[in-house]
Amino acid sequence: MKVTRVGLSPGFGGAKKEIAALEMPDLQVLLVGETREWETVEYVADAVSQGRHKALIVLSHVPSEQSGAEECVRWLKTMVGEVPVRFVATPDPFQDGALTKKP
Helix, strand or coil: CCCCCEEEECCCCCHHHHHHHHCCCCCCEEEECCCCHHHHHHHHHHHHHCCCCCEEEECCHHHHHHHHHHHHHHHHHHHCCCCCCCCCCCCCCCCCCCCCCCC
16 A cells, blocks of 8 residues: 555554544554554454555554653753653563563
8 A cells, every 4th residue: 555644643542533643534554552442443444444545553552652751851851950850761561571571
């Protein structure tokens, strides 16, 4: 499928926002952190069944927010220099045995 426009809904945006994005006629793909299978996933399945060019990519909640959280730390440091601010990465529990690794 040719893709000219992609939307992003990091974390959990909810079906109302996700479906509103997918209803845009010029948006073909939506990247989400997580979603409910009985809402947005079914909307995309129905859209594809209707012959509409729509796709959904589920990244997983934590990875979809991690870069934004890291950028937020850089931004906060410029505003509150007297307060220590640091980024603490959260491992994705579904990748590379993160739950079994010791810190």
